[in-house]
Amino acid sequence: GENVEQHPSTLSVQEGDSAVIKCTYSDSASNYFPWYKQELGKRPQLIIDIRSNVGEKKDQRIAVTLNKTAKHFSLHITETQPEDSAVYFCAYNAGNMLTFGGGTRLMVKP
């Protein structure tokens, strides 16, 4: 079936540094690419999303880039803060449902 590979599985950065998480997908028909943040014991929450007619989208310290030709999209977090520590999931729509990446555990050290 369709899948999405997410890397790295864990990422440790110093507070103030940038963090980048990358996902590669296989379904060329996909047109919606959200990123979810899930803190320990909490629900997944959408932090940013991008559609296939846009190459980049930014919201304060968070940005997402999409390369449809190469079938990959990335999450960029700048000036990381301890509260950014969480598991981040990329996803893309395949047919009528979202397919999630395996997740990246981000740890921001103060």
Next chain:
Amino acid sequence: DTEVTQTPKHLVMGMTNKKSLKCEQHMGHRAMYWYKQKAKKPPELMFVYSYEKLSINESVPSRFSPECPNSSLLNLHLHALQPEDSALYLCASSPKTSGGYEQYFGPGTRLTVT
């Protein structure tokens, strides 16, 4: 109201019990989902309801039985579960299933099967 609610928060049940998980949203969304999430794993889709009709069943065992009584409510009936069914069960909703829309997740029900 931009929230999906789920009850109960926690549930412990034996393998012979019958219980139900409940999910509610009042955002007018016409698509609702059940996911299962094991520790350190992504959400795994179980069922999709579109306009109150079951549209996707991801080969889920029959001991899980979904129900959508109306456009705001989604239930998951549980019967004769196994210990490996212990997980966080997440409900989500979105305006529609097609075209790519944000899915709003509920807080989940943490299920333990003993």
